[in-house]
Amino acid sequence: MKYIIGLVSVIGIVLILIFCPLQSNANSEYLRIHIRANSNSDIDQAVKYEIKDAVVDALIPILSTCTTKEEASEKLENNFEYIENIADNILAKNNFNYKSNAKLSYEEFPTRTYGELTLEAGFYDALILELGEAKGDNWWCVVYPPLCFVNSSTHVNGFKSRIMEIINNFFK
Numbered sequence: 001m002k003y004i005i006g007l008v009s010v011i012g013i014v015l016i017l018i019f020c021p022l023q024s025n026a027n028s029e030y031l032r033i034h035i036r037a038n039s040n041s042d043i044d045q046a047v048k049y050e051i052k053d054a055v056v057d058a059l060i061p062i063l064s065t066c067t068t069k070e071e072a073s074e075k076l077e078n079n080f081e082y083i084e085n086i087a088d089n090i091l092a093k094n095n096f097n098y099k100s101n102a103k104l105s106y107e108e109f110p111t112r113t114y115g116e117l118t119l120e121a122g123f124y125d126a127l128i129l130e131l132g133e134a135k136g137d138n139w140w141c142v143v144y145p146p147l148c149f150v151n152s153s154t155h156v157n158g159f160k161s162r163i164m165e166i167i168n169n170f171f172k
Contacts, residue, residue, distance in 0.1 A: 009079045031144035032070050032109060032124045033059075033075075037100055038132030047094050048131060055129065057134050058086055063146055064158060069125070072144035073104060076127050088127060098132030109140065114147045 035055070037048035062079055066072040076083075080102040087100035105128045111121045119142070127143060141148025 023077060027124075030119060030124055031072050031127070032126040032140055033143045033148065034107065034109075034138055034140040035129045036131060036134035036135065036138040037136030038096075039136040041136070043094075044131070044136050047090065048139060049092050049094065050094075051129070051131065054086050054090060055083055056141075056164070056169055058083070059143060060146075063143060066144060069144050073125065075106070076102075076143070077104060083127075083129060087131065089133070096132070100132075101129045101130045101134075103128050103130075112140070114142065117147070 011070050033055075035052050038044040045158055058076070059076075062075050063072050066075060072165050083102045084100045087102075091098065091100065104124055105126055107126050107128065109119070109121065109126070
């Protein structure tokens with residue numbers, strides 16, 4: 001009897017592993033950024049990239065000392081108004097009548113390669129910055145570890161090296 005119970009248990013475990021593969025939590029270590037343009041018009045797309053440059057540059061000093069995704073998420077949440085002000089000022093300067101909205105969300109992303117690192121398609125936590133109706137093409141990257149900061153248009157001395165240190169330590 002014990003043999004049959006043991007055999008049934010082993011078969012049950014094997015079937016569970018076959019039909020319900022363990023989910024990888026690799027995505028849980030990343031915090032992405034997603035900037036959604038108002039529309040696909042040339043002007044909305046151009047302002048999206050102007051906002052992207054300004055927001056990424058503004059996030060460098062905010063996130064450069066973060067050593068965990070949770071810390072980066074908290075700092076972002078504490079700076080939603082700051083991020084929105086950056087975007088809204090650029091929108092106003094360019095005579096747009098819409099505003100931005102920043103939030104943290106758990107959303108689906110396609111596969112994306114950053115240098116030698118490939119992030120598989122799946123769900124990730126992300127800073128979402130919606131511009132206006134947010135119905136246009138978008139831009140996304142990774143803010144923790146800070147992969148999109150490495151090629152930012154400007155760097156404050158010290159932050160680039162600190163970011164590279166974080167990236168190197170993260171992937172050890």
